[in-house]
Amino acid sequence: MSEAVNEESPLLVGLNEVQKRAVSTVDGPVLILAGAGSGKTRVITHRIAYLIQENQINPENILAVTFTNKASREMKYRVEELLGGMGKGLWVTTFHSMGARVLRKHASAIGYDRNFSIYDDSQQKSTMKAVIKLMNLDPKRYAIRYCLDMISGFKAQSLAPDEVRPRDFDPKLVEIYAAYQEELKQSQAFDFDDLLFQLVKLFRLNPEILAIYQQQFEYIMVDEYQDTNVIQYQLIRMLSNLHHNVCVVGDEDQSIYSWRGADISNILDFKKDFATPEKGVLRFELSINYRCPPACLEAANLLIKNNLQRTSDKAELMASKQADEGISYYLAPNAQDEADYVMSRIDQLSFENVDLSTVVILYRTHAQSRIFEQSFMRYGIPYQIFGNVRFFERREIRDILAYLALLHNPFDADSLFRVVNFPPRGIGATSQDKLRIFSHNHSIPPLLAMDGIDTVGPAVQKKFLMFYEYYNDLRDRLQAGTSLLDLTRAILEELEILHYWDQKDETDRVQNLQELLNTIAEYEREEENPTLEGYLEKSVLISGIDALDEAQQNVTMMTLHNAKGLEYDHVFIVGMEEGLFPHRNSLEDSQNLEEERRLCYVGITRTMQKLTLSGARLRDVYGQLSYQVPSRFLREIGDPFLAPTDFAVGI
DNA sequence: TTACTGATCCTTTTT
DNA sequence: GGATCAGTAA
DSSP: OOOOOOTTOGGGTTOOHHHHHHHHOOSSOEEEEEOTTSSHHHHHHHHHHHHHHTSOOOGGGEEEEESSHHHHHHHHHHHHHHHSSTTTTOEEEEHHHHHHHHHHHHGGGGTOOTTOEEEOHHHHHHHHHHHHHHTTOOTTTTOHHHHHHHHHHHHHTTOOGGGSOTTTSOHHHHHHHHHHHHHHHHTTEEETTHHHHHHHHHHHHOHHHHHHHHHHOSEEEESSGGGOBHHHHHHHHHHTTTTOOEEEEEOGGGOOOGGGTBOTHHHHTHHHHHOOSSOOOEEEEEOEESSSOHHHHHHHHHHHTTOTTOOSOOOOOEEOOOOOOOEEEEEEEEHHHHHHHHHHHHHHHHHTTOOGGGEEEEESSGGGHHHHHHHHHHHTOOEEEOSSSOGGGSHHHHHHHHHHHHHHOTTOHHHHHHHTTSSOOSOOHHHHHHHHHHHHHHTOOHHHHHHHOOSSOHHHHHHHHHHHHHHHHHHHHHHTTOOHHHHHHHHHHHTTHHHHHHHTTOHHHHHHHHHHHHHHHHHHHHOSSOOHHHHHHHHHHOOGGGGOOTTSOOEEEEETGGGTTOOEEEEEEOOOBTBBTTBGGGSSOHHHHHHHHHHHHHHHTTEEEEEEEEEEEEEEETTEEEEOOBOHHHHHHOGGGEEGGGOOOOO
16 A cells, blocks of 8 residues: 655655655554664654644644653654644653653542652662561562562563462562552552553553543654563554554664563564554665764674674665764773873864764763763863763752652652651651551551651650641642742741751752752743642653753763764764673673664764774773773774774783 | 761663 | 661760
8 A cells, every 4th residue: 555655745855765655654554664863753753744734634643652751852843843833732752751641630540649649760769668678578688679670570561460470470579569569559659660551551441541542643653662662562552553553663773671671572573463454564664874974884784783683674774974084993091091082082173163062972881971070070171961860869859859749749658758857857767667657557648647646655746746737838838829939949948958958068969959949940930831740740750861951062971871862973982891881791691782782883873973982901890990801892893994093002 | 866987789771 | 989778876
């Protein structure tokens, strides 16, 4: 069922033949295999615009799912640019935001309050910690991280506690899973995975609710489909099961999230899974790369060939660019020298008036950013880091957000215990444990239990009561219409929190809190209808990459994972050493090793102009000096593409 | 109850 | 090298 390409549409101008067909084929299931730099985003945005402009589809009937908020914002912006205001009502969203949005509407259908909280990683940790403690388990045997990872895995596989086969796993673990879910439920909280897991549950248990969305979303598009997991697959499957107009875009070679449950077979089996008797799957392959210099592309192709588990029969990427500065490799005597080398190169670029926002340093782990950060400061080069200690994860920020979260959702146990003794009120660990147990035994949320607890002495009782009354006072003010900014200011002042940090000479924290007030002010200014709920959701779902500020002339530093979907003129991939990249935890397992290689492939193909690889012979690992061996990926890329002049010799 | 000290375990990658 | 934790003194 090939369609005639509408040559008249301005939305097709400037696209190549395959791109044109991918844009204009809107009916039925469509698979777009899009190699790195092949104009994928362009195809998706033009396709959305095409649907609206040429096929007269109402924007409200289009769903476009991405993985990061940044990607979705970018997509929205570019569609807007193409359509000029006609795109209002489009659902361009991340999987998780979509989950939050739909769950807010129908939470009661699965026994949740619409004011539910969303727990991030650190809240999951403290909740799990409480669970292990309540269950009297050995925290060594049942490490928090391990339990959470397992549970996250279950949820990614769409398995509820009673669906996990205990014979396959430690039965205790399944008990922990059930108890953890119960704890979340008591707190009226969802964790990240729940935003998808519970959404699927909602749809399963309430076909009439699913039907609303099936009818609404006539056209569905999914970006980065190679990184979807079982639960995301199920969601797309459910939602598209009425109209069957589902278009997925992805690239097997760029799958880098299998550790999060992403399953490459989703994209490999798309044909089989989504074809209907009436509508077969159409497949388009974008294999011309418009981004990278030929040497980069050649190197990337050589590298990825070492992966034996590539299953699709897709063609090798072809270069369209001519200009080429080659690839350099610098082997530094030690990590400090590596950083200095990169600095001197960037300094040179700056001297040549290169806009520094076109320069990026990519590394495997966050820990590597520190040495570069120090060098940047020494050289006086402006920089920005993404994802390391995210703003909203700082302790002082979390404390205040916990007050706000508790105001929004009084059931939120984690937030309560976070603030009950901050600033110190003489309610220590012992009293907190008693409150927890009392709350648990009587099935009363801990906040309310503070009013009736009879298992503590009168002195502590009084402290509980005072907290409870202060809480109610704040809540009254919120309901009376006090703005979020004013309320937060009041909390900071009345609890003397700035003073508290000041006293401890923690001026950074004071500054961060001022910055928090700024973000709230900004939120209230920019949002049409600012709410406490909206602000909290934004602060928890936002990820490091979302704060990326292209307007600033700063060099950017980030992990390779964060770089997916981005492109830069000048790319530095640092720490090309065995044990670091590929990471030591992946050396033993060929599957993991292939994922590392794909990660390297992603990194290389971010390059628009010049790629520089580097590594050190000697590096601090866990505070111990260790001799490093150059990464095997360098060998796989091969000498011809590494400019020999840049080799540094010896120590 | 808190605040400090020394020991111990790590960290891969993220919505 | 650093975050987190158990143990101890005030």
